[in-house]
Structure formats: C-alpha cells, structure tokens
Amino acid sequence: MSSSKGLFSLNPSFHHYLALSTGVFAILAGILHHIISGRADPLHCNSLLTRGTWLDENHRNWQPEGCMLHTYQSKDTAPCLASRRVVFIGDSVTRTLYFHFMHIVDPKLPTAPPDDDHKHLNYSYTSDSVTTLDFVWDPYLNTSSTLSLVHGHLPSLGVDDRPAMLVLGSGLWYLRYATTGGLPAWEANIESLLESVSTAQRKPADEVVILPVEDIVSSKLSPERAETMHSSDVDAMNSDLHHRINPPSPAIYSIFSSSPAALPVSLPLVFNKMLDDASTQDGLHFSDDIVKAHANILLNLRCNNLWPKTSPFDKTCCRAYPLPSFLQFAIIVAVVVYGPIMWYLAYTRNPTKGISFAGEYRPAVIFGFSIGLIFIADRTGFFLKEQKQFNPWTFGFLVLCSLAVGLATVKRADKDMGFLNRDQTDEWKGWMQVAILIYHYLGASKVSGIYNPIRVLVAAYLFMTGYGHTTFYIKKADFGFLRIVQVLVRLNLLVVVLVYTMDVNYLSYYFSPLVSMWYLIVYGTMAIGSQYNDRMPFLLSKIAISMGMFTWFMTETWMLDAIFAFLERIFSIHWSAREWSFRVILDLWITYFGMLLAIAVIKIQAYRLTDHHLWPMAVKAAVGTSIFILLWFFAFELMQESKFTYNAWHRYISFLPIVAFITLRNASSSLRSCSSRAFAFIGKCSLETFIIQYHLWLAGDTKGVLVLLPGTRWRSVNFVISTIIFIYISDHVSHATGELTTWICGNKETSLPTSTHNVARHMASSGSSAEPIPLATDVHTSKDGDSHPTKPDSPVRPTRRWVDRLADGTSPQRSPGYKVWYKGSGWRPGVKAKLVVWMGMMWLVNSLWIST
Numbered sequence: 001m002s003s004s005k006g007l008f009s010l011n012p013s014f015h016h017y018l019a020l021s022t023g024v025f026a027i028l029a030g031i032l033h034h035i036i037s038g039r040a041d042p043l044h045c046n047s048l049l050t051r052g053t054w055l056d057e058n059h060r061n062w063q064p065e066g067c068m069l070h071t072y073q074s075k076d077t078a079p080c081l082a083s084r085r086v087v088f089i090g091d092s093v094t095r096t097l098y099f100h101f102m103h104i105v106d107p108k109l110p111t112a113p114p115d116d117d118h119k120h121l122n123y124s125y126t127s128d129s130v131t132t133l134d135f136v137w138d139p140y141l142n143t144s145s146t147l148s149l150v151h152g153h154l155p156s157l158g159v160d161d162r163p164a165m166l167v168l169g170s171g172l173w174y175l176r177y178a179t180t181g182g183l184p185a186w187e188a189n190i191e192s193l194l195e196s197v198s199t200a201q202r203k204p205a206d207e208v209v210i211l212p213v214e215d216i217v218s219s220k221l222s223p224e225r226a227e228t229m230h231s232s233d234v235d236a237m238n239s240d241l242h243h244r245i246n247p248p249s250p251a252i253y254s255i256f257s258s259s260p261a262a263l264p265v266s267l268p269l270v271f272n273k274m275l276d277d278a279s280t281q282d283g284l285h286f287s288d289d290i291v292k293a294h295a296n297i298l299l300n301l302r303c304n305n306l307w308p309k310t311s312p313f314d315k316t317c318c319r320a321y322p323l324p325s326f327l328q329f330a331i332i333v334a335v336v337v338y339g340p341i342m343w344y345l346a347y348t349r350n351p352t353k354g355i356s357f358a359g360e361y362r363p364a365v366i367f368g369f370s371i372g373l374i375f376i377a378d379r380t381g382f383f384l385k386e387q388k389q390f391n392p393w394t395f396g397f398l399v400l401c402s403l404a405v406g407l408a409t410v411k412r413a414d415k416d417m418g419f420l421n422r423d424q425t426d427e428w429k430g431w432m433q434v435a436i437l438i439y440h441y442l443g444a445s446k447v448s449g450i451y452n453p454i455r456v457l458v459a460a461y462l463f464m465t466g467y468g469h470t471t472f473y474i475k476k477a478d479f480g481f482l483r484i485v486q487v488l489v490r491l492n493l494l495v496v497v498l499v500y501t502m503d504v505n506y507l508s509y510y511f512s513p514l515v516s517m518w519y520l521i522v523y524g525t526m527a528i529g530s531q532y533n534d535r536m537p538f539l540l541s542k543i544a545i546s547m548g549m550f551t552w553f554m555t556e557t558w559m560l561d562a563i564f565a566f567l568e569r570i571f572s573i574h575w576s577a578r579e580w581s582f583r584v585i586l587d588l589w590i591t592y593f594g595m596l597l598a599i600a601v602i603k604i605q606a607y608r609l610t611d612h613h614l615w616p617m618a619v620k621a622a623v624g625t626s627i628f629i630l631l632w633f634f635a636f637e638l639m640q641e642s643k644f645t646y647n648a649w650h651r652y653i654s655f656l657p658i659v660a661f662i663t664l665r666n667a668s669s670s671l672r673s674c675s676s677r678a679f680a681f682i683g684k685c686s687l688e689t690f691i692i693q694y695h696l697w698l699a700g701d702t703k704g705v706l707v708l709l710p711g712t713r714w715r716s717v718n719f720v721i722s723t724i725i726f727i728y729i730s731d732h733v734s735h736a737t738g739e740l741t742t743w744i745c746g747n748k749e750t751s752l753p754t755s756t757h758n759v760a761r762h763m764a765s766s767g768s769s770a771e772p773i774p775l776a777t778d779v780h781t782s783k784d785g786d787s788h789p790t791k792p793d794s795p796v797r798p799t800r801r802w803v804d805r806l807a808d809g810t811s812p813q814r815s816p817g818y819k820v821w822y823k824g825s826g827w828r829p830g831v832k833a834k835l836v837v838w839m840g841m842m843w844l845v846n847s848l849w850i851s852t
Contacts, residue, residue: 019728022721026708030382033710042381045318048300049268053712055389059289062274062297063712066384067317068704072299074128077105080303081164082129087205089146090169091139092119093214096285097167098135101295105131111288139173140180142189150193152200165302166205168193171213171237172284175229183233187240194244198263207302208265210245213237215272220283241267268297311504313378314703316385324379324503327848331500336372339365363739370692370733371501377706378695379502384707385699386715388443395450398438406431409678416669419601423675424665425464430676430683432457433690440698441705441719445643452637452646459590459654460661461511465518466594473526474533474602482745484523485831490741491516494691494733500845504701507575510583511690517584518591521550525595539599547592554585572846586650593655597662623667626660633657682727685734689726692733697726744838746831 041047044067051065062069070076086105088098095113103111106127113119123135138146149166174186181188190210197208213234218226246262271294279287304315309322324332343361377383406427417423436457444450473479495512498504507513525546532538553559560577567573609615633656640646666672682689699706708725709718829837 015728019724022724023728026383026721026725029709033384034382038381043305043318043320044316044381044384045266045301048270048297048317049266050270052270052273054274055387055712059274059276059279059287059293061387061389062293063387063389064270064297064317065712066386066707066710068314068385068387068700069296069300069317070304070315072104072296072303074104074106077131077299077303078129079308080306081105081127081131083131084164085132085134085161086165086167087134087136087149087163088167088169089136089138089141089149090167090211091171091173093172093285094167094169094211095119095135095137096291097169097211097294097298098123098133100288100291101298102127102133104292104295104299105129105133109133139170140189141168141170141193147196150196150200150204152202152204162202163205165207165209165298167209167211167298169211171234172216172229175233176225178228183237186237190241190244194263194265197265203264209298209301210241210265210267212241212267212269212272214284215275217277217280217283220277220280222282225283238269238272242269266301268294268301270297311502311508312701312703314700316381316700316704321380325849327845328500328503331845332372332375335497335501336368339363339368363736366732366736367497367740370729370736371497373729374498374692374695375501378699378701383699384710385704386707386712387704388441390442390444390447392447395438395442395444398442399435402431402434402438406434406676406679410674410676412670412674415673417673417675419666419672420467420662421672423680424672425468426680426683427675428665428679428683429461429464429686430679430681432460433682433686434679437689437693437697440693440702448640448643448646449638451643452640452650453634455586455646455650456633456654456657458511459587459650460658462514462518462587462591463594463597463655463658465515466522466591467598468594469519469522470526470595470598471602473523473530474598477530477533479523479527479530482831484520485835486741486745487519488516489744490738491519491687493737493741493744494688496842498691498695502695505575506573507580507583508701509691509694512687513580514583514587521546522591522595536599536603540596543592543595547589551588554581554588557581571843572849586647587654588651590651590654590658593659597659619667622663626663629656629660630664633660681731685727685731688730688734688737692726692730696729697722744831744834746834 044064047065047067048069052063053065055061055063086101088094088101099111099113102109102125106125106129109125109127113121113123120137122137125133127133136143136145146168149163150168170189171186174180174182193210197204215234216225216229216231218229218231221229244263245265245267274290274293275286276290279290300315300317304317304319307315307319309320313321323329339361342364346361378385413423436454439445439450439454444454491512495506495509498509499506525542526533528542529538557577560581564573564575564577564580567575604610633653636649636653637646640649664671694702695706697706698704705718706722707718708722
C-alpha cells in the first residue's frame with residue numbers, strides 16, 4: 001500500500017465500527033446514569049423540581065433535566081383536578097402564582113386581583129370542571145386556618161374536602177419586617193409546619209408543595225426593601241428548606257447507599273433558576289411568562305402520572321411508564337427471540353457451520369434486536385427524553401451541512417442514466433428525507449415558511465408512488481396477486497410490528513398507510529380493463545373517473561365514518577376518520593399527477609419526441625418556466641398568513657414545484673448522469689428512517705428528542721451520537737425487512753424486490769447496496785425508454801432492478817435457514833394461506849387487546 005493510500009483510505013468496515021462503538025457508549029452512559037441518579041429518581045420528579053434550563057430566550061420553553069414537560073391547557077387538567085380543591089396559602093409571590101395557575105385551569109378566570117385595594121384578601125373561584133381554587137392571604141403561614149389545614153383538620157370527613165394540592169409560600173415578609181422575628185421566627189415556623197405534615201395521620205393534601213423563598217434582584221428593590229432584604233439571607237433560607245425536606249446521606253460515597261427518607265413535601269427549587277433579572281421591575285415579582293411556567297411545573301408534578309398510560313408518551317416528568325400487558329409482552333418477546341431461536345435450530349442441524357452469523361437468520365436477528373431497542377428507547381426510562389426547540393440558525397446550519405455532504409459525495413456515471421433513473425430517485429428521496437428529519441427534530445412545524453415546503457416533499461413521495469407503479473403496470477402488465485402482497489408487506493411489516501409492540505395506532509405512522517392506500521388505488525385503476533391500457537383515451541378516462549370517484553368519496557364523510565365504524569365493530573380497529581381524512585385530502589390529487597406524468601414520459605419515449613429538432617428549444621422553455629414556477633411558489637407560500645391558510649391551497653398547487661424540480665433535475669444528460677451517494681444511501685432506507693425516527697431518534701412518539709448522553713448542555717453531542725445509531729439501525733432494518741418479506745411472500749415465480757446480494761453485503765467488507773421496494777417509485781427508464789440492461793454491480797452501477805427480475809421471472813433462491821420450520825417437508829404454505837393466517841392472528845390480537 002502506498003503512503004498516500006494509507007493516509008487517506010478508511011477501513012471498509014469503518015462505519016460498522018463507528019456505529020457499534022457509538023451504540024455501546026450510549027448504552028454504558030445510560031447504565032451509568034441509572035446507577036448515579038436514575039435509581040434514586042426513576043420518575044424524574046426530582047429533576048423536574050431542581051434542574052433545568054431555558055431552551056429559548058423568550059422564556060416559553062423550559063427544559064427539565066432529562067424529561068419532557070407537558071404544556072397544560074384547561075382540558076388537560078380535568079383528569080386530576082375535576083371536582084377537587086386546590087389551595088394556595090402565602091404572600092404576594094404565592095398569590096401571583098395562584099392566579100396564573102387558576103388561569104391555566106380555566107382561561108375565563110382572572111389572572112390578577114381586581115385592584116390594589118383588594119390584594120391582601122382571600123380568593124375563591126370555581127372552574128368549569130368544578131375545580132375549587134382557593135387562595136388564603138397569610139404571608140407568615142401562622143394563622144389558625146393555615147395551621148388547621150396543615151394538620152389535616154378538615155371541616156368534614158368527605159374525601160373531596162381533602163385538597164388535591166396544597167401550595168405554601170412564605171419568607172420574604174419575615175425579611176421585610178424585622179419586628180416579626182426575622183430568620184429565627186421563620187425557621188421555627190417552617191420546622192413546626194414540616195413536623196406537622198410528616199407526623200399527620202393523613203397527608204393534608206395529595207400533593208403538598210412548599211415554595212422556595214424567591215430570589216430577589218437587589219439593584220431593583222426599593223430603598224426600604226433593600227435595607228432589610230438580602231440575597232444572602234434568601235440563599236440561607238432555601239438551603240435550610242432543602243436540608244430539612246431532603247436530609248443528606250451520612251455516607252461519603254452515597255451512590256450505592258440509601259439516603260434518609262425525604263419528607264412528603266415537594267420543594268421546587270428550580271423556580272429560582274428560572275428567574276431572569278431582566279424580567280422584573282420591582283426586584284420581587286417576575287414576568288407573566290416565568291410565573292406561568294412555574295404554574296405549569298406544579299401541574300406536571302401533580303397531574304402527569306394520573307394521565308392514561310397511552311401514546312403519545314410525551315409527559316415523562318414525574319410519570320411512570322406502564323408495564324406492557326401480557327399480550328403485548330408476549331409479542332415483544334416473540335419478535336425479539338425469534339431470530340436467535342431460528343439460529344439455534346439451524347445450528348443444531350449443522351453444528352459444523354459454527355456459531356458465526358450467516359445470512360439465513362441474520363434478518364430476523366437484526367429485526368428483533370431493533371424492535372427491542374426501540375421499545376427500550378421509547379417505552380422505558382432507560383434513556384432520557386427532552387423537548388424540541390426550533391432555532392433558525394441551527395436549522396440553517398444542519399441544512400447547509402447536509403447539502404455539503406450531499407454535494408461532496410456526487411458521482412458521475414459514464415453515460416446518460418435516463419429520465420428519473422434509479423440513482424436519481426434514490427437521491428431525491430434521500431435529500432427530501434433529510435429535510436423532513438431536520439424539520440421533525442427541531443420541531444419546525446410551527447414555522448409556516450418551513451412547514452409549507454415540507455408538505456410539498458411529502459406530496460413528492462406520493463407523486464413518485466403514482467409515477468412508479470403506473471410505469472410498471474404499463475410496461476410490464478403484471479397484475480398478479482403476489483406482487484400486491486409483496487408491496488404491501490414491504491411497506492407495512494415494520495409498522496404493523498411497531499403497532500403491537502409499542503401499543504400505538506396504525507394511522508399514527510401515517511406515511512405507510514398513505515402509500516399503501518395510494519398503491520391500491522393505482523393498482524385498481526390500472527387493472528380494470530388492463531387489456532385496453534394501450535389506448536390513451538381509455539386510460540386517461542379511467543384515471544379521470546378514478547380521480548372523480550375518490551374525490552367524491554372523501555368529500556362524503558359519512559362513507560369513511562361508516563367504514564371505520566365497521567372496522568371497529570368487526571375487527572376491533574380504532575382509527576380516527578377525521579385524522580385520516582385530513583391526511584388524505586391534503587394530497588388528494590398528487591398521485592394522479594404522478595400517473596399522468598408516467599404516461600406522458602412513456603409516450604414521449606414511444607414517439608421519440610426527444611429526437612425532434614424542436615426538442616432542445618422545448619427543453620429550454622421548460623427550464624425557464626420551471627425556474628419561474630419555483631420562484632413563484634416560494635414567494636407564494638411565504639406570503640401566506642399561516643400554514644392553515646396554505647393547506648387550503650396545497651392540493652391544487654403542490655404538483656407545480658414537483659414537476660418543476662423534475663424538469664430542472666433532468667434538463668441535461670450531465671444532470672441525469674450524476675447523483676449524490678450520501679443522499680441515495682438515505683433514500684434506499686427512507687421508509688425505515690421515517691418510521692424508526694418516531695422512537696429511536698425522536699422520542700415520545702415524535703413529541704420530543706431522545707437523549708442518549710445525559711445533560712441538556714450536551715445536546716449537540718447527543719445529536720451526533722443518536723444520528724449515527726439511528727441511521728445505522730434504519731439501514732440494517734431496511735435490508736432485514738426486505739429479506740423477511742421474501743420469506744413471508746415466498747418465491748413462486750417472482751421474488752421480493754430486494755437485492756440478491758443482501759447476505760453478501762453483510763459478509764463482505766464492502767459492496768453494493770440492496771434494493772428494497774422504493775417508497776414511491778419502482779420503475780426507472782433509460783434515455784431510450786427501455787429498461788436498464790443487467791450489468792454487474794459496481795460502485796457506479798446499482799444492482800439489477802427488482803422490477804426487471806419480476807418481469808423476467810428470475811429470483812434468488814430461498815434462504816435455507818427458514819426451512820427448519822418445515823422440517824425439510826415438501827409442503828409449504830402459499831402466500832394466500834399465509835395471508836389468511838396472519839390476518840386471522842391480527843384479528844384475534846385486536847379482539848383480545850382491550851381485555852388485557
């Protein structure tokens with residue numbers, strides 16, 4: 001090896017080592033975090049009350065250390081506060097918190113006292129959910145009513161008389177007025193109150209909260225207040241509170257020792273960490289945004305663990321994950337152990353093979369391991385979860401970095417690869433998926449100027465669905481049942497397994513259901529009267545009729561409601577017709593535009609219009625028009641008042657920027673012959689990245705982000721670590737799902753559209769990528785309109801397209817490892833028999849799921 005090659009070449013297995021070492025590091029970090037702090041604070045209640053940081057400068061997004069904070073609204077408070085009582089007792093700081101808490105519970109209630117003359121009074125209001133909200137003015141916490149409530153002496157023995165939450169706040173008045181006894185008096189009173197709470201036979205409330213003494217901004221205090229109120233005294237008071245409520249462990253090394261039991265009182269010291277000196281005018285009372293965030297933390301503390309334990313799991317502060325039901329646990333175990341069991345059975349029949357992994361059982365092992373990892377990541381507290389935060393600079397930086405990587409990996413073929421060739425469509429899917437991932441990770445959906453183009457990218461996937469499948473059915477005319485099953489199983493296998501293992505709704509992974517539905521519509525449209533598909537008037541009429549009938553079906557909402565009601569009654573499938581209708585209507589016609597483009601391309605190739613002397617002029621005109629359309633579209637979408645306004649236009653105009661992009665991308669042979677390897681790599685596993693991101697890159701069913709390296713300050717490092725693991729898992733699951741689909745569907749005359757070299761891909765140090773069924777398009781034409789000829793795999797040329805193998809009837813041999821289940825017998829269940837069995841099993845599981 002030359003010195004230059006030794007300096008710049010990488011081990012072909014470098015990406016394996018990088019991903020695996022990163023995964024091991026993340027697991028070790030999770031174990032270490034559990035030992036140090038997770039064991040003592042499994043529900044992250046202590047993190048909620050003591051640690052966190054602002055993710056934004058406007059004090060709207062407070063991030064507790066390692067958990068997701070829920071932003072409560074009025075409807076969210078009913079499960080834990082309806083027909084209950086909440087009591088606040090204290091000074092003006094407590095009163096301000098009371099009014100903001102009350103306004104969250106019921107926005108119609110006031111946010112402040114009516115006027116300054118009524119500040120030092122008691123208040124009582126009742127919300128629409130019949131929650132009684134009381135405030136008692138007692139800045140010293142020493143009145144008879146306060147002491148009676150703290151001692152648990154309630155007016156009656158009724159359960160509803162016991163408050164759901166009791167909030168006590170005091171301290172600043174002891175500093176302000178020295179005649180009250182100052183710090184010694186405060187300490188004695190706090191000691192008495194804590195003793196009463198800890199020794200009471202019955203806790204005075206479901207949740208007792210003692211507020212920390214609020215930090216002051218000395219420079220903004222009035223001269224009278226500044227004379228007696230000092231920050232050092234406030235710090236001493238809060239330190240005293242902390243040590244009284246949470247006694248320190250006497251052990252020097254307390255990681256493995258148990259600390260003394262804390263008092264049944266919550267102390268949100270984090271309130272003072274949330275304060276900003278610039279957000280107060282008098283040095284005592286802070287802005288509404290900060291106080292509202294304080295109130296929201298109290299609601300998370302009290303209510304999170306009372307919410308139904310169903311997805312989305314987007315409230316992870318002070319909330320326990322539910323244990324899986326017996327049926328769910330059985331499915332998880334079956335999926336995870338299936339691969340190892342299959343390996344063991346194969347090994348016992350041929351011990352000379354050794355214990356090294358071989359291709360016949362690798363897909364099941366990879367698939368099961370990935371499902372187990374996904375469950376641990378998003379259905380347990382082993383890894384932390386935090387909230388998203390949009391930052392335009394971060395968004396722009398990630399987009400530019402992705403673009404740089406994509407451009408740096410551009411390769412050029414030695415010939416014109418043709419219109420919408422395989423490399424090009426993989427690249428297209430790849431960069432769109434990267435943009436969607438960045439959009440999801442940063443929570444950019446609230447930014448209309450970003451949301452609108454992302455909607456077009458989703459429409460582009462559906463556009464490719466119409467284009468690809470229409471091209472296939474016109475050129476190959478293969479309307480066999482086996483291909484339908486292959487496509488649908490490939491698109492839905494991972495989703496269906498996640499539905500049962502993660503206990504989520506199928507429609508929540510909306511992309512797979514959408515593509516599946518549109519594939520069936522394209523199939524039905526092309527299959528009816530398929531013998532006349534060569535007649536353009538007939539074919540275009542079919543598409544127009546299909547388009548009209550489906551539009552009518554979606555506008556008549558009662559029909560979709562009736563279908564979903566039938567599914568719920570017969571198959572125990574609970575889907576939201578409203579949510580599905582929104583998803584479908586948003587891109588109602590884009591798939592049909594893809595079908596029309598496929599027909600147009602085939603006719604252009606058939607009549608050799610590209611050889612016409614006016615074709616170059618037509619291309620130039622199309623390029624100019626496309627540039628204008630793209631400029632117009634971006635100007636139009638940026639001028640929209642909101643994303644909801646744009647949604648009303650989307651179905652009518654989304655095809656314009658898509659066709660414009662296709663025109664520009666294929667404007668010359670140079671553009672058609674080059675593609676980005678990085679984007680193409682992501683494009684080949686774009687289905688898996690879209691699905692797995694829900695739980696293994698994002699968290700809380702996409703509501704937050706997964707934290708593999710504890711600590712909000714390490715967010716950028718965590719992003720890199722989680723991205724490496726996420727992409728690696730997605731790539732391997734993509735290939736594993738393709739192989740499993742082959743096994744499920746069988747190999748009668750055709751094979752699952754996957755590479756014949758999937759096994760070699762894992763065994764060799766390098767090789768060509770596999771070819772799963774594309775998300776949207778599966779047919780790619782060359783310049784002359786014919787299929788690509790078969791060529792050996794090389795870094796330039798992708799493996800042979802699966803549609804060609806389907807048409808020719810060639811297929812890889814069935815993996816021998818799966819024969820262990822048939823014990824070498826000559827009988828094998830057909831694809832229809834397998835389909836009936838699997839559908840029956842899902843029906844049974846759906847029926848039993850509710851009762852488990």
